[in-house]
Amino acid sequence: MTNDYCLQHATIDWPLRSVPQARREGDIYWSFTGGLDEKRHVYIEGNGLPERFSSLKQSSFQVFELGFGFGLNFLLTASAWSHRAQPGQILHYVAVERAPVAPADLRRLLQRITISNKERLTQIYPAPVAGLHTLWFQPNVCLHLYLGDARSLLADGLLRNIDCIFLDGFAPIRNPDAWDPWVLKQLALASRSGATLCTYSVAGHVRRNLQAAGFQIQRRPGYGQKREMLHASLPPDTHEGTPLTVAPVSVAVIGGGLAGHQVARALSRRGIQPTIFDDGGIRLPMYALSPQVALNVNPESRLSLLGTQFTNNHLDVQRIGLQRKMSSGRRQRVLASLHPDVASDCGNGLLYTHGGFLYGKDLFTDETNTPDNRIQRGQVLDVVEQSDRVVVTFQPIHSPSTQIDNFDHVYIAAPDRALTVLSPVPLTPVWGQSVVIQADSTIDGPVIADGASIIPGPDGFQVSATYDRDRHSQSDPRYQDTEVLVHHFRRSHPDTRVQSIRAITGQRTTTPDRVPVAGPAPDWQALGAYCADNTQTRPFQNYSDRIGLLTGFGSHGTTLAPLLAEFLVASMMKEPTVLTRDLMTVLLPSRFLLRQVGRLQTPL
Structure with missing residues (x-):
């Protein structure tokens, strides 16, 4: 990760033939005779994406691109997805760029070409804040744009379930890091069995590095004056990816404040309408x-800058x-x-x-469009996880009797330490x-x-x-x-x-370190035993798959709650990560106890 909060934009030259060129690498972004048609041939058709999108049975598809550039591969992929994906399916597009193009250069290029939704890309294109930017491009397309070095993101070990890879960095001789054996091996480990990879380069060391990483390679006809391109794939049963979470049928959000409503927004992006338990509270006219x-440079400030970008892109600022x-x-x-x-x-x-x-x-979701039975007014008395469900005990307002409901997932976005699962968190x-x-x-x-x-x-x-x-x-x-x-x-x-x-x-409500709590609920009994055992060296792993915690924002709710709600929901749904490992660690609900024994680490 950079020693500054931000990256510098790429310096782009625009020669007479109008193909942008990166001055630092001394290389063009695509061939003089190619452009969109070359990218469509190599990456979209080369990976068989139209057919794969049409026949997709799983709930999501994940593309990884090394070298985002002007986002043309992303726009082509999003267009193909929008024409072929089934309702409810989501495209996750993870892209890495260490030298992002400036917004003015992006607009200059996009004004010259015809491609779907190019204006939307300029709208959500982030400032060059280093780190991972989650950008909902369309209701069923999410762009995860990492601004930084690919090695840093891959070293986190958080990427998984990649279905398709675009290697679209500059030529190997100009940018050897993008074609490094370690990088290609990490991409193979993060991919599903049968994942495909395409690139325009057929250089001998590229082929050898891909083979060493476990890919089976095949030369195919290139585009235009480029005689060949490279197609690679992982053999079936190479390794198992992380099972995708089946969308929960019933979801509850405990807390009708700012954090709770941001969780509801994140769920609604995935077509999930939760039950909101709201005990009332004060709302300001403006935030x-x-x-x-x-x-x-520290994680807390990086979170603040990334959160500001997310809020700008997803709410009416x-x-x-x-x-x-x-x-x-x-x-x-x-x-x-x-x-x-x-x-x-x-x-x-x-x-x-x-x-x-x-x-x-x-900031608050539109309750007038929420069915009455989805908003429960009153106080939640406790939340308890059982083997296959979460039990919520609730005291409705103006009612002498308690009510018990069962849910697949529960998000606690209220600072009520009377709840068993939240009581060990030091909230003030x-x-x-x-x-x-x-x-x-x-x-x-x-x-x-x-x-x-x-x-x-x-x-x-x-x-x-x-x-x-x-x-x-x-x-x-x-x-x-x-x-x-x-x-x-x-x-x-x-x-x-x-x-x-x-x-x-x-x-x-705030915490001792003035950083919010955001993450899956720990098994507190197991955490106590882990902390008491001085022989433990591996990260603590016992976290709930069904209960998420989000609270303790202090005065940072507007800046952080939208981003951290998205992070928490994505984590519970086993989607591509929204935060890098160092930022996840400072948010863990278990961090206060783990710090005391000197073993604060993010679970593997």
């Missing part, structure tokens, strides 16, 4: 999208920017690790391009207060973060929020808290006159 970046005030010295150090597309110097702080805010109505409630201020004028952005977040909405300003760890129960707004928030507002907008103030109180 700041506020990326936070430490001076030294009012992208007016976010100005975080900081000293000049600190500002320059942070800027040195970021790309100008992510943040810029605004004089007395940093302006985060993808910051802004969301309206509360856009933090009460806070926000104010909505009506003023004599409005201001067009950005959101200001300077001890409090000041959101300039069309119907007034919202200033959030105070923190009070000593307040143990719901209480009325406090005058001193209102004064603190109004002071923040007047310091940032000294010429704006306050006309009225409305205070809102609520509770957030």
Whole structure:
């Protein structure tokens, strides 16, 4: 992984023949006589994708591409999938790019060609934040774009169930790392038996490296002036892939707050409508999208930047920017690790391009379109996993009797430590207060973060929020808290006159390390025994296949909850990973106990 938060865009030259060329590698992105037709011949038809998509029996298909470039192979694959896949099937397209093209270059190229959904790609194309970007391109197509070196992603060991591989890096002589024997071996290990691979290169060492990795190779006619291309496949019964999870019939989400609704969104992307158990709660009119970046690159800041990108691409963000005030010295150090597309110097702080805010109505799923029997109002008393189901005990509102329901999967997105499965997680409630201020004028952005977040909405300003760890129960707004928030507002907008103030109180939950909990529920009894056994060296493995935990966001819900909900659902469904191993590790619900014994590792 890079020592900075961001990568640099590729420097692209556009010679007279209009085929883009990467200056660093000194190589063109495709042949002068090829373009889309060559890519269709080598990768789409070469792998037999139209026929395989039409006859597919499993619920998903996974493509891995080494060398995303301008995304043309992806667009061709998505087009073929949309015409042939059956309802409910999902295409997962995992691609790696260590030198992403700039958005301007991408638009320049796509304006010259005719291909389906090219505008959608420019809409979701991420800033060059290093790491794994999950991008829902269409309802049945998910792009997993890793910006970084392929070796880092493959070394994680999280890739599995690959059905098809596109080797579309620059020529081996220009970019030997992409054709390395270790890389090809890892791709073989991550693929299903019978997986296919195609590439335009027939170089002798490429063929030998593929054979050494276990592939059977075959030369086939190339396209245009290219006499040959290479087709490879893994023999049947080479090894078993990870069994795909059968879509659960019944799913529950415990918690009707921000995190719970993001889990519901992630499930709905997969055609799953959960039952939501909601005990009520305070919702704000607006929520700041506020990326936070430490001076030294760390997992928490990388999560914040990746989460900001995900929220921008999947929710209706009012992208007016976010100005975080900081000293000049600190500002320059942070800027040195970021790309100008992510943040810029605004004089007395940093302006985060993808910051802004969301309206509360856009963060929470539309309950008016949810059947009444899918929303249960009241308190969940406990959640217990049994051999083939999860039992939820529930106290409906205004009812003296309890109710028991069974589910295939349960996602706990509420900070209720009374629940047995959540009780060992060290969660701390933090009460806070926000104010909505009506003023004599409005201001067009950005959101200001300077001890409090000041959101300039069309119907007034919202200033959030105070923190009070000593307040143990719901209480009325406090005058001193209102004064603190109004002071923040007047310091940032000294010429704006306050006309009225409305205070809102609520509770957030945080963890000792101020990082959310996101992952499968541990078997707490087995974890206790593991921690007590000093001879254990392998990672702890006993996690639930049916219960997922998502809570403890503190003030980072808008930035992180959408991404971590997607991660949790994808993990429970055994889909391609949404996060790399280092980020998964800092989120584990078991991390607090594992840290105490010095054995914090992500399960294999």
